[in-house]
Amino acid sequence: MRNNVSRGDLDTLIDHLKGDDPKLTHGPNVERFEQEWSSWLGKSRSVMVNSGSSANDLTLLALKYVHGTGEVIVSPLGWVSDIAAILHANCKPVFVDIDLDTLAPSAGAIENRVTNQTRAAILVHVLGLPALKPDHVEFFTSNPQVKLIEDVCEAHGAKVGTHRAGSIGWVSNFSFYYAHHLTTVEGGMVCTDDPKVYETVRMLRSHGLVREVSDGPTRNSIVSSHPDLNSEFIFEYFGHNMRPTEIQGILGLAQLARLDQNNLARTRNFTKFLNQLDNETFLTDFALEGSSNYAFILVLRDKDFEKRDKIEQVMRDNLIEFRRGLSGGGNQTRQPYLQREFPDLDPTKFPNAEHVHNFGWYIGNYPDLDPNDIDWLCEVLNS
Ligand SMILES: Cc1ncc(COP(=O)(O)O)c(C=O)c1O
Structure with missing residues (x-):
């Protein structure tokens, strides 16, 4: 960011x-x-x-x-x-x-x-x-x-x-x-x-x-x-x-004057990112109509832990900062504060949240992100 x-x-x-x-x-x-x-x-x-x-x-x-x-x-x-x-x-x-x-x-x-x-x-x-x-x-x-x-x-x-x-x-x-x-x-x-x-x-x-x-x-x-x-x-x-x-x-007042313009740039960046991402490896078919991107969403299609670990290693080697589980750390029902309150809560009852928990990341997006960096990021991820 x-x-x-x-x-x-x-x-x-x-x-x-x-x-x-x-x-x-x-x-x-x-x-x-x-x-x-x-x-x-x-x-x-x-x-x-x-x-x-x-x-x-x-x-x-x-x-x-x-x-x-x-x-x-x-x-x-x-x-x-x-x-x-x-x-x-x-x-x-x-x-x-x-x-x-x-x-x-x-x-x-x-x-x-x-x-x-x-x-x-x-x-x-x-x-x-x-x-x-x-x-x-x-x-x-x-x-x-x-x-x-x-x-x-x-x-x-x-x-x-x-x-x-x-x-x-x-x-x-x-x-x-x-x-x-x-x-x-x-x-x-x-x-x-x-x-x-x-x-x-x-x-x-x-x-x-x-x-x-x-x-x-x-x-x-x-x-x-x-x-x-x-x-x-x-x-x-x-x-x-x-x-x-x-x-x-x-x-807030100063930033509000630039908000719509910044949002267009963020959304343009995200579209460029998704258009280049290998759609056999990663999910790219998000419901984008009306979206206003905050950070790039990267989700593996397969439930493949080995591939996940490899991708994380490659991102670390290339100094690409990321967070697994998207912005909130994934499936909240796995967290100790909820398990303590509700010991019977079963995280596996929420398979899609589990998928994002294990195989989803977010990567920073901001209005002045260089388009060449997006190209490079996709090349690294696709390879
Ligand atoms: C979905 C969502 N709700 C609430 C918050 C809490 O906002 P804050 O960090 O300003 O407390 C965040 C944090 O970024 C968030 O992503």
Whole structure:
């Protein structure tokens, strides 16, 4: 991966710091970034937080406070914080396997696991591949009791039909960590059209404080029901401090101006990579429509451990940096934190996640990656 914070971004930050008594804690630049992000995405409200994992956590806590605890459907392939957030909110993860062309569960697989305890499903748009197909949209529209949470931490700018990924679900989450499509060094966003979720997440981001509620009448009605408390210090929830700083807001605004253009370059790189890759050895038939690539996806067709080890050795010998198991380390149900919680959980029940766990890698992609390097990378891998 390459540092995507440009000289221009840093100069903008320095201009702010050189100003007269610059504000550094969460303030107007964060608010402007939240508004511009919402317009870019096509959601009415966004709350910036200090990481994508915090966005996951606050989303699941909002689910618990607004709709109650219960089961949450999730795939074993994503990132630890999707599942950790479910556990932190006292909900129960219900795992469904992925399809290999989208790296996400099909609508049918989700539907099969719905019970009267199901509160939500988290769909991760893995490495820029849109997880939602028309039948998912149809399913969530006709089952409004199952809230759709889109994890778009790896897919900023991906499209589902004419809509941006993250604009369709009940709530969507983004990460702005270092190598992502847009970075604020550390950072994340919770996006929604639901005013109740918005106000709840604003409170939870800031210790559960009622003074964070943006809507005056809502805030006043909570305040007036606690005449014994100082209105500045009413803790509606036992929340967290997950606030970002102005520095992150300024970086976000500067980066947003380049996001679409950067995404085109990343997607061009990925297409060039897939077009040259030997499609007898590697999977190349991913569902690319609307994708916004984050990192190259490399998956062996055969379940061949010997070939896998050889490929890893060749990548190491050629100083090609890679991660096995894609961005999250593969099948989460193999991880100790889940095995401890659910000793009967059998990872082999999810054969496609297992395939990616054992035979899948990701390799960095970034807007100014040299096309000659992509040619060379494919030559090495194909040989
Ligand atoms: C799918 C997914 N969700 C959530 C996160 C968490 O984001 P962060 O690293 O900003 O905490 C990541 C991390 O990159 C991710 O890939």
